[in-house]
Amino acid sequence: MIAAEPRTLPEGESPDLILVPATASERIASIKLNSGEWKGPLDLESYIARENHLLTHRLTRDALTCWVLVDRREPEDSRTILSACESYRKPALLAHHGQVEKVSTHGVGSVFSRPEFRGKGYARRMMEELSTKLETWEMEEEKRGKSVFTVLFSDIGKKFYAQFGWRPFPSSHMSLRAEAGVDTGARELFAEDVQKDLCSEKVMGKLHDQMLAASQKSPVAKIAIVPDFDHFSWHWAREEFYAENLFPERSPPVVKGAGVDKAGVYCTWNRVFGETPEENLLYILRWVYEEPSSPVDEQTTIQAMAAILRRAQHEAHEWNMSKVVFWNPTPLLQKAVALVDPTSEIVHRENDSVASLRWTGEAEGLGEGVEWWLNEKYAWC
Structure with a gap:
């Protein structure tokens, strides 16, 4: 199912080509095929083990589909895999016309062309x-029997996926170098703290109310991937697998974020291990804070963010990460970054991790345009 003679292959427009869910063995074959691109510092056996480990996670269990493009004339488990990808069914929120709906969507990942x-x-x-x-x-x-949007994160620029409806959305980031630091006053967050401080009913209810209020003021539909605990723990499952395999002598990474309780500012992060120390990055997955209502509140929030960023720098240093990276920084976060490192600048990504969304809500009476709320790293797949 891996090898084929080029001269026997059908053309891309052939009616004999079909896109189908992979069988169990075809899924493993597709993982082997893409391993050169994505296994990073793991060997092949460990990479397959990582993918199997993640498949059992709550976020992806019964929600992940491995797709393969094959020739319909070939028998299952003997088919030549011509191209492959994955889709992840995810919970989402849709706000429109003064109401908020719980809906399902799909994230697309692991797009691979041999x-x-x-x-x-x-x-x-x-x-x-x-x-x-x-x-x-x-x-x-689903109420409509269909999804109204899907997302992917392009590593090949903005044009290719746009042909099929996945329009590029804001994809910027800022970064800070890792460095050891003194106590900043930010509290370390462990998994149970993240669940309490970033995923509580209160936090989720506030998001619902904010989207509801926005939908009453503007006719443009708004969507958000639900920032639930399963998303965060899926990212942690990845980092913990790498840490266990690459650093068996170390205890697993248990600090999952930081917060300043007095200011009500919290974030959660994960560690991404690359093939070199420079490719090791600590990504902030999600920020939670109240929008300030006064100049004094604004300054308090900015100071808290700066303290959390310094704690993140220290955590990155502890795990031999080169940088702390955070997506689509708000104006408040940009001010906090300026306190930590005035030389840090916003980078607008053009070729990698370009957040892209395919909107089909217009056909459902939801309008032509859409706003993507919470376009943060946690939603990456």
Whole structure:
């Protein structure tokens, strides 16, 4: 199912090509094929073990589909995999016309086109097929019987996926170098703290109310991937697997974020291990704070953010990370960064991790445009 003679392969427009969920063995074969791109510092066996480990996680268990583009004339488990990707069904919120709905969507990841087969149109065919399949895939329990949006994060720029409806959205970040620091007054957050301070009913209810209020003021629909505990713990499962395999002599990373209680400012993070120390990055997944209502409150919030960022720098240093990175920083966060490192600048990503959203809500009477709320790293897949 891995190898094939190029001369026997159908063209990308062939009616014999189909995009189907992979069998168990085809899923492993696709993981082997993409391992050169994404296994990082793991060996192949460990990379497969990581993917199998993540498949059992609450976020992805019964919600992940591995898709393969194959020739319908070949038998299952003997089919040549021409291209592959994954989709993740996720909980989301949709605000429109003065109401907020709980809906489901899909995130697309692990899009892989085999180098030896490139130029035959397989990636294009796969994305054409996927774009329509995901509208109704596993959406039987949805009110509309379909999703109204899907997301992906492009590592090949903004143009390719836009052809199939995944329009690029703001994709900026700032970073701070890792460095050891003194106590900043920020409290370390462990997993149970993150669940309490960033995922409580109060926090989720506030998000619901904010989206509701915004939908009453503007006719443009708003969507958000639900920032629930399962999303955060999925990212942690990745980092913990790497830490266990790469640093078996160390205890697992248990500090999952930081907060300043008096200011009501919290964030959670995860560690991404690359092939070199420079590629080791501590990503802030999500910020939670109250919008300040006065200049004094604003200054308090900015100071708290700066304290948390310094604690993140220290945590990155402890784990041999090169940088702390955070996506789409708000004006408040930018001011906090200026207190920590005035030389740090916003980077607008053009070629990697470009947040992209395919909106089909117009056909459902939801309007032509859409706003993506909480476009933060936790939603990456």
